[in-house]
Structures are given as C-alpha cells and as structure tokens.
Amino acid sequence: MHRRIERPGERRTLEPRHADVLSYLATHADEVVSAERLLQACWGSGFYGDNPVHKTIAMLRKALDDDARAPRYIATVRKRGYQLVAPVASPATTRLPRASTPYRGCHPYGVDDGAVFFGRARALTDLRDTFFEAHAGGIRSIVVRGASACGKTSLVMAGLIASLIAPAARVAFPLAGWSSVTPDTVDDINHLLRSTAPHQRVVIVADGLERMPATLAPMLDRLATDTRVMLIATCRDADLAGCRRRGMGHSLLQTSIEYAVTAPSAGEVASIIRDPARACGLRFGQDPDDARQLDDVLLQDAWKHPGSLPALQQMLADIFHSRDASGVMPFDTYRAVGGIDGALTRHALRHLKETHGSWHPALPRLLRRLALVTADGRLRSPCVPLRSLDEAELALVDSLVDARILASRLLDDQPCIVAPRPLAAIRLAEAGGYA
Structure with missing residues (x-):
C-alpha cells in the first residue's frame, strides 16, 4: 500500500491509520460500515470511543476535497455509519480454485503462496x-x-x-x-x-x-x-x-x-483474515446464537494479544479444513476447537509429541512462569530473561518457540521469552501429556 492520493499534478500521502480506514471502506464499498466496526478493524478496539473515527473521516474528506453535505467519496449514513460512494476499481486478479489452501497454519508462506499472501x-x-x-x-x-x-x-x-x-x-x-x-x-x-x-x-x-x-x-x-x-x-x-x-x-x-519487521496493524490483521478467503471464493459463517460474523470474532480474538499472528493462522487453517461444500467456513469449528487459544494448544501438543515424544517434567513449571493471572482476573505474560531459566527449561524453549506457544523478544538488549497467548500456555501446562 503506497498510502497516496494521486490526481493530475498532485500527490498526497496519507497517514497509515487514514489509509487503513480508506482501504477498509473500499473493500466494503457495498456496505454501510459503523464507527464501531471501523474501530475494531483499524484500531483493534472500541476502547477509544467513536471520536478517532470521526476525526479520521474528516481528514480523509479534506484530503479527497470531499464535502459531507454533497459527498462524492464518503457518505455519512445517519445513525448507521459511513459508506464509500465513489466507484471502486481493483487490479485484475485471478480467483483461486476453492481447493487451494489460503491459510498456512503455523507454517510460513512460501514463494508460491504470493496470490494468497495479504495484509x-x-x-x-x-x-x-x-x-x-x-x-x-x-x-x-x-x-x-x-x-x-x-x-x-x-x-x-x-x-x-x-x-x-x-x-x-x-x-x-x-x-x-x-x-x-x-x-x-x-x-x-x-x-x-x-x-x-x-x-x-x-x-x-x-x-x-x-x-x-x-x-x-x-x-x-x-x-x-x-x-x-x-x-x-x-x-x-x-x-x-x-x-x-x-x-x-x-x-x-x-x-x-x-x-x-513490526506486528501488523488491526486493519492489516483484518486483511489477513478476510482477503485470502475472498480470493478463494470462501465465506465466513455466523454464530447460530447471535449472528456474529466469524471473521469479526476472529479479528477481535486475535487483537486481544499482541503477537497472535501464528495462533490466528492456525485457527484459520482449522476452519478452512472444516469448510462445507458451498465454501462456508463454519462458526461451530471455532467454538469446538476452543477459539484461537484452543487451536494453538492442539498444534503445540502435536509439535511437542513429534519433537520430544514423552511429557517433559519441566514444561508445566516453565509455562506457569510465563502465564500469570492478575488480581483482577486478567491473564498476562511477563518477559522472562533467558538467563533466568534453568537447564531443563532452556531445553524446551526452542521447541516451544517453534510451536508458537512462546515468542522470543529483545528487552533492554536482553533475550527474553514471552507467551503471546497466555491462555494457550496455561492449557498446554494443564494438558498432562502429549496425547
């Protein structure tokens, strides 16, 4: 994304967040998008209230020389949200066959996966x-x-x-x-x-x-x-x-x-979730209880914890493989697996069984150092310096990083490890074996 608005003789560069909002409106040009949905997609949270959205729309209108009273680009739909009303032309793309695999799980995308590498x-x-x-x-x-x-x-x-x-x-x-x-x-x-x-x-x-x-x-x-x-x-x-x-x-x-390389923004995570499915002609199912869209739930779940990209990809791979004949990826799979944390735990168990064979006695001790419950009941993961681990714990670190349960970070020039999804670490610690 070049983040530019170009006209004959004029070029304007947008701020990253403004470009995210404009891109999101463009990819949902046939919909009225609420401020709350834009907050979740482009900010990752509704914590800030609607004000950032309204300010961003105003800045976009200024950059586009648009008028809210007679919009040529972004219309306000009273009490509902915003809609891009200008024609949207996308570069020609080839729709992939539905049998293609748009999600790689915890494995990286390769050279041949460029057509489904988004975000x-x-x-x-x-x-x-x-x-x-x-x-x-x-x-x-x-x-x-x-x-x-x-x-x-x-x-x-x-x-x-x-x-x-x-x-x-x-x-x-x-x-x-x-x-x-x-x-x-x-x-x-x-x-x-x-x-x-x-x-x-x-x-x-x-x-x-x-x-x-x-x-x-x-x-x-x-x-x-x-x-x-x-x-x-x-x-x-x-x-x-x-x-x-x-x-x-x-x-x-x-x-x-x-x-x-930095972590993707909320708008980019939304693209990672939705655009590969769109390229393959797939659709996300709805929660049968409250009609929530699975892609919206995935975005909210992934954005709760920084560093959730591998866990999200594993969940996406699981729901892709459970798609029905019409290409709908069911919400029931998300619930049955236990959400993103459950998908990551299952993947880690398989990985550890392949690499270690038998249950390692230091595993629960290590993971409980990295997944803590705060006084108000929330989960967090402290950065633990590698030099503070004992020999048995160090023997597990590489496998747990490869399994995506742990991630390595640099803090104050010290190599550390952290559990990006603390609940998955707790579930793995409680699993009791590699079965």
Whole structure:
C-alpha cells in the first residue's frame, strides 16, 4: 500500500491509520460500515470511543476535497455509519480454485503462496524500497529482523522474492535466479553462480540465520562479497547478537543494512483474515446464537494479544479444513476447537509429541512462569530473561518457540521469552501429556 492520493499534478500521502480506514471502506464499498466496526478493524478496539473515527473521516474528506453535505467519496449514513460512494476499481486478479489452501497454519508462506499472501502490503513496500535502495547504493546484504513469529519469512518469500521473480520486475532488477541457503542447496547455489553473467543478479535467502549450522558460515561470507549477489537474511532480534558472537554470517552482518519487521496493524490483521478467503471464493459463517460474523470474532480474538499472528493462522487453517461444500467456513469449528487459544494448544501438543515424544517434567513449571493471572482476573505474560531459566527449561524453549506457544523478544538488549497467548500456555501446562 503506497498510502497516496494521486490526481493530475498532485500527490498526497496519507497517514497509515487514514489509509487503513480508506482501504477498509473500499473493500466494503457495498456496505454501510459503523464507527464501531471501523474501530475494531483499524484500531483493534472500541476502547477509544467513536471520536478517532470521526476525526479520521474528516481528514480523509479534506484530503479527497470531499464535502459531507454533497459527498462524492464518503457518505455519512445517519445513525448507521459511513459508506464509500465513489466507484471502486481493483487490479485484475485471478480467483483461486476453492481447493487451494489460503491459510498456512503455523507454517510460513512460501514463494508460491504470493496470490494468497495479504495484509502486509505496507511492510512489503518498505522492504522493497530498502532492497532497491541498497542495490542502488552498492549494499548487497539485508538483514530482516524482528520478534519470533512476526512474519519475517513470509514477508521475504511470499512478498519480496515472489515480486522479484515476476516477469514485470526483470526490467528494474536483472534477476538470473534465486535460492535459499541450506546444507542441501550448496551445489545448486554454486551452479547458479557459475551460470550468472556479471551484469545479472542472484538473490540468496539465508532464512533463520540463528538456526544455521556453523558449516555454512564460509559460504555466507563468500556470498556476501560476490558483486552479483543480493543476500537476504532473516534473524530473530533476540538471536542477532549471538550470531555475531559465533561468527555466523560475519561479512553479511558487517556490511548489511537492517529492516525491522513490526506486528501488523488491526486493519492489516483484518486483511489477513478476510482477503485470502475472498480470493478463494470462501465465506465466513455466523454464530447460530447471535449472528456474529466469524471473521469479526476472529479479528477481535486475535487483537486481544499482541503477537497472535501464528495462533490466528492456525485457527484459520482449522476452519478452512472444516469448510462445507458451498465454501462456508463454519462458526461451530471455532467454538469446538476452543477459539484461537484452543487451536494453538492442539498444534503445540502435536509439535511437542513429534519433537520430544514423552511429557517433559519441566514444561508445566516453565509455562506457569510465563502465564500469570492478575488480581483482577486478567491473564498476562511477563518477559522472562533467558538467563533466568534453568537447564531443563532452556531445553524446551526452542521447541516451544517453534510451536508458537512462546515468542522470543529483545528487552533492554536482553533475550527474553514471552507467551503471546497466555491462555494457550496455561492449557498446554494443564494438558498432562502429549496425547
């Protein structure tokens, strides 16, 4: 999303929240959207009252040279909300077959998933700008960093790489090919480089720098100094200093620029929920008790806890796989699984059973340190420094981060862990086994 309003001889850049509201109205142009719904979709909460919505609409009208009394763009529907009344034209898209999988669960989106990768347009624009500015300035390495499970890999693979391999991108960037660095792709990368002309470029992705074996360090250093290579590495914030200490990607880290991935806004989370379903011709069901839309409930549930993106994706995958023959994803699945927390707990149990086999006695002790009940009955998760964990607890951390029950963060330059969904951590602690 470029956040611009363009007319002949004029260009205006919108503030991010204003762009979110305009985008939401545009994607629901056939509906009257209430202020409460805009608050949930673009602010993530109705806590602030309606005033932010009214101010934002006023600013949008000013930017559009619109008049509330004779609207050409945004109309006020008394006691109901707002509606975009101007014609809306969207870029031509190809509807995907209903059998396609629009939600990846706790797994990242890959290069082939670009058609269903939504909600990160702003981050993708920023990352592409960083990429092309680095290339123009002779910088050949970019480190994409952020908290664990913030969407780094998906942004690079389904966003940046997918856009670079599109035929239209070849004019701006002479891409000869791309590859990921793993122990199994060393020969493929060497073959690709041997067949690449000096004027061409190769993009190499070092995904998860913190998990890479030390045997790949010499190759990363060599790639970081090859003038034909643009090297893109992803790394958790909490592990970046450790990568530097052990010499993993030394030349890469010395010469790179960094791009920090932040959590999506409420409007972007709404897009992550709704737009893949729309692309595949799917619909969200309603609560049979009170007619609430499942997508609205998912948005509200996800926005209660920062860092809920993997848990939300797991819930979306579960309801996708329970869709009926007409493409409706049922509300009953959300309720039967136990909401987003229940879906995440089930996924974590499967993951731990595969990785550890038997119940680890330190698991309940660790999780109860990370999921606390406050005096007023609310759940919270403190940031716990890794250095405060004992050996048995440390042995579980990587698995729990991979299972998305825990996330790694950097707090005051100290690596920490936190439970983004405290209720899921409590349920896992009480599960009593990996069954």
